[in-house]
Amino acid sequence: MEPDPNKxxxxTNICYRxxxxxxxxxxxxxxxxxxxxLEVDIIKSETSELIHPNDMYASKLINTRxxxxxLKSKT
Incomplete structure (x- = not known):
């Protein structure tokens, strides 16, 4: 990401694109x-299979429930 906000x-530009x-x-x-x-969709599905499910550096959903x-059961 560009550190200079003016650049x-x-x-509006993002919306147009x-x-x-x-x-x-x-x-x-x-x-x-x-x-x-469409090409990126294929690449994305291939790379998501390569990530180990217990990999701590991969983004994944957190079940907040x-x-x-x-936390409620501890109180």
Whole structure:
């Protein structure tokens, strides 16, 4: 990420780009943007299989209900 806030994209710019990508994805033809998104989906599914389930450095969901219930049972 760019440390200088003045060099970062504005919310308007980001909204425009995401809107453009969504429009490209809805088209029937195989355009470059659509190909890149679909390719990333394949790569993402392949790499998620390589992560060990107990790997502490991988992002994963935390079940906060279990934590809350455990804390309540201790009181």
């Amino acid at each position: 970062r994209p504005t919310a 995401v809107g453009y990508w969504l429009e490209e994805m809805e088209q029937d033809d195989d355009n470059e943007v659509k190909k890149q998104f 279990e934590i809350t219930e455990a």
